[in-house]
Amino acid sequence: MLRENPESAAVRIYGTNISATAPALMACDVAEVEPYRVNDHVYAEFALDFCRRHGIDVLIPPRRLDALAGRAEEFARAGTRLMCAPPAAVNVLTSKSRTYEAARAAGIPVPEWRVVRDADQLRTAVEELGRPGESLCIKPAGEYSAFGFRIFDDGPLRLRDLLEAPRPLVSVTAVADALKRAADEEEKVPSFIVMPYLEGPEVSVDTLSAPGGRLLAAVPRAKDGRYRLLLDDPEATGIARAVVEHFGLAYLANVQLRRLRGASVLLEANPRPSAGVYQTAFSGLNLPWAAVRLLVHGDPGELPPPRLGGRIAVTETAAEVHPAVTAPAAHGS
Template structure:
């Protein structure tokens, strides 16, 4: 989406990953390894050096935001603009418990939850939520930034034959989770905070958001996930929830709000002050959110955005790419995408030129 931008600007993309031959680097013109298991100060030093060496104009960090959000001035001194929300927002949103507290105070609907960090707290939370949620299944997951790692549905029922014949689920018994926490504590291992809450079944809804510094939302595309299919939803109520949250946290540029339904009502699942991994799917709406965010960061103007095409369904498929051992693959030819259902007029999708200098057309994505 950055390469095929509506301003026809030639973009050069740099990427880093802890694995030198990570497939994500195949999309980059230049790929380099980045340090693994380092603190925030060391990671920021690496990022500053990388941007200085490569004369990076725009840094789009999808992780390690806590290491970079408070150092935008240092990057600006070397000519790099960092696409990042304020440090205060990053600090809150990296904790799901504090996210729920702040969101509830802002009037955003949230599910009931408990934050626990030992076996006794966990057992108490399960007991309380089981009593308060009228028999809803519960789940547990790390309260910090762990993506989907650590997520378990709590299930004490005995294994049945139909369970063996169905697709596997991330199940764990209450006793086994409590036992893991207790053993870790006994062995002196640090136990991070976990979140216990109802397991929200049904499609996950992801709202990709573009907003100006200060939290004014410019565009939001809601999509639901069902297997390999994604639905581009025409539901203003979902975008309104995201708008309230983005404004409350003053999120800037690209962010992502995830929702699920509980008793027929959308509630917050989590919010991320960074672009989502699935933002490429919004291309089928006719909007180029990544490029609009780059324009907004560099010029203060996202450009003319067309009215999005909503209500359609797309499929996420796989492709195969050979990656040479020990180094990133060369940039592949772009995959052929299906034609959109309707073609918008040229003037609706191509704003006036952004007048970027050649140096301003480079972008880095730490992926």
């Protein structure tokens, strides 16, 4: 979408990844390996050095936002504009529990939840949140993507369970035992969230906003098997607008919703572009390019009303992967 921009501007793309053979690097003109498992200061210094060495005009970080947010002036001195949400928003939105607390205080609909770190807290949360006919789930409270997500199911294994697609099921007892064992072995235990399992298709809203949180465009989409639906969903857009405005999000962000007892609630909000933002191209908008224009010129360019209500197919392709690396980055600690 950056290369096929509406202004036919020449774009040269530089990318980094912790793996030299990451398929995404095939889309880059220049690629490098970035440091893995380093602290925020080391990662920020790596990013600044990369931008200086390559004369980067715009940096769009999809991760490690906590290391980069608030450093816009440092990058500006290196000649690079940093596309990133404000540090306060990044600090809240990279924690699911802080996100829910702040959203609830702002009147944004969120599910009930409890934060747990040990077996006793887990059992109490399950007792308090459990409702007949509804399932509960558990997931890390921090920014772990879908890693660690499990649905509680204490029922016996049935034959049909063995014949269907596997689901991430776990018993309450098994999780409680794991938490107790970690505590007994003095292992560091992160915070987890226990909440209702939200059924139904997830609605993911890709947003473009001006600094300060003024929403400029929003494209809701949902999955339907191999298809993606571009939704005309005023309720989802309204919640996304409230999130963007309340947290003061800028440029590209993503708001994820699911339904609980018939109403849409916030699942999570990401102050960065989503992995599926490319699907919004079929709405007639080029959100990534509009965000770059907004960052560089203060103007996103023409933003026609998005074409919503359509369905697109997601297909797979295969390509041989070769390391696309100039030189390994130095690993710090």
